[in-house]
Amino acid sequence: MSYNILVTGGAGYLGSTMVPDLLNAGHKVTVLDNFMFKQTSLNHVCNNPNFSVVKGDIRLEKVMAPLLKKADIVIPLAALVGAPLCNLDPVGATTINHDAITLMIKLLSKEQIVLMPTTNSAYGTGDENNFCTEESPLRPISQYAIEKVGIEKELMQRENAISFRLATVFGMSPRMRIDLLVNDFTYRAVNDRFVVLFEGYFKRNYVHVRDVSRAFQHAIVNFDKMKGEIYNVGLSEANVSKKELCETIQKQIPDFVFLDAPVGKDPDQRNYIVSNAKIEATGYKTSMSLDAGIAELIKGYTMIKNTQYGNV
Incomplete structure (x- = not known):
C-alpha cells in the first residue's frame, strides 16, 4: 500500500538514507528541511515524481499545518541531534526537539500515523551489567536525551504512534556524520591510526543507518500490530x-593503536546493554553487521576527509 509520507529533517543523516528507500517502496514523500548544513544529500531523488521538497522551519505553524494536512504518515527526523550540538544551542534544542514536536502533535488528527525516532x-x-529493556527506568543525562524522553511521553498518549529508541547509528550516508562513535573511531583509525579511550569499558548498542530505515519500513507494513508501543532498535x-x-x-586496520587513558573521564557517561528482543519478535531483523559497516566506512573515508582548514 502506498502512503503520503512527510519526513521532517529528511535531508539529514537518517533521512537521506530513508527517503530514497521510502520512494523505492512506492510511497509519495515530502521532505521539510531547513538545510542548515547546506547539504545536497537528496539530489539523486529529485527526478522522482513522487518526491517533493520544502525548505522551511518545523517550529512555524504556518509551515507545518498545510504539510501535515496532506500526510498519512509523519516521520519527524528534524532535530538538533546529540549532546554536543544541544549544548551549543540549548534554546534551539528545546524549541526544535521539544516545542516543535508538541506543536506537530497538536495539529495532527487521530487517524494520522507518527513514527518517531527517540534514543x-x-x-x-549504570554498571557493566546494566541490561535495559523498554520497561527499564529512564535516566537521561544530556539535554538531548531529556528532551526526547519528554516528547516520547507526549507522543505515546496517541494510539497511532510508534517510538523507536535508536541505538547509536553508524555507516555511510549521503549526508555523512563523522561524529557518531563507530564512524568517529573508524575515521581516526583510517587517518590517525590511533585513539585514546576514556573509560573504554563503557558499553552501548549500535545499529547501521540502513537498518534504521528498514525498521521504519517494517513498521509501516506491520503498523496495526506494532502501534502504540515503544521499541529499542539496535544490532x-x-x-x-x-x-x-x-x-x-x-x-580490518591492523596498525590501528588504541590506549586507555590512565586518568580522566568521558563526558558522555552512557553505559548500558540494550535488548532488542521486542522489535525482533515482530519479525524485524538487522541486516548490517558491525564488521560490514566498518568495511563500508573505510571505503567511504578514502573519498572524504573531515577538514575545513589546511593544505593536505
Whole structure:
C-alpha cells in the first residue's frame, strides 16, 4: 500500500538514507528541511515524481499545518541531534526537539500515523551489567536525551504512534556524520591510526543507518500490530564496549593503536546493554553487521576527509 509520507529533517543523516528507500517502496514523500548544513544529500531523488521538497522551519505553524494536512504518515527526523550540538544551542534544542514536536502533535488528527525516532541514550548509565529493556527506568543525562524522553511521553498518549529508541547509528550516508562513535573511531583509525579511550569499558548498542530505515519500513507494513508501543532498535550482536569496538576496527586496520587513558573521564557517561528482543519478535531483523559497516566506512573515508582548514 502506498502512503503520503512527510519526513521532517529528511535531508539529514537518517533521512537521506530513508527517503530514497521510502520512494523505492512506492510511497509519495515530502521532505521539510531547513538545510542548515547546506547539504545536497537528496539530489539523486529529485527526478522522482513522487518526491517533493520544502525548505522551511518545523517550529512555524504556518509551515507545518498545510504539510501535515496532506500526510498519512509523519516521520519527524528534524532535530538538533546529540549532546554536543544541544549544548551549543540549548534554546534551539528545546524549541526544535521539544516545542516543535508538541506543536506537530497538536495539529495532527487521530487517524494520522507518527513514527518517531527517540534514543536509547535515555537509559543513561549504570554498571557493566546494566541490561535495559523498554520497561527499564529512564535516566537521561544530556539535554538531548531529556528532551526526547519528554516528547516520547507526549507522543505515546496517541494510539497511532510508534517510538523507536535508536541505538547509536553508524555507516555511510549521503549526508555523512563523522561524529557518531563507530564512524568517529573508524575515521581516526583510517587517518590517525590511533585513539585514546576514556573509560573504554563503557558499553552501548549500535545499529547501521540502513537498518534504521528498514525498521521504519517494517513498521509501516506491520503498523496495526506494532502501534502504540515503544521499541529499542539496535544490532543485538553489537552491545560492545569502546575497547571492543576498537578491537573490531583493528581486525580490518591492523596498525590501528588504541590506549586507555590512565586518568580522566568521558563526558558522555552512557553505559548500558540494550535488548532488542521486542522489535525482533515482530519479525524485524538487522541486516548490517558491525564488521560490514566498518568495511563500508573505510571505503567511504578514502573519498572524504573531515577538514575545513589546511593544505593536505
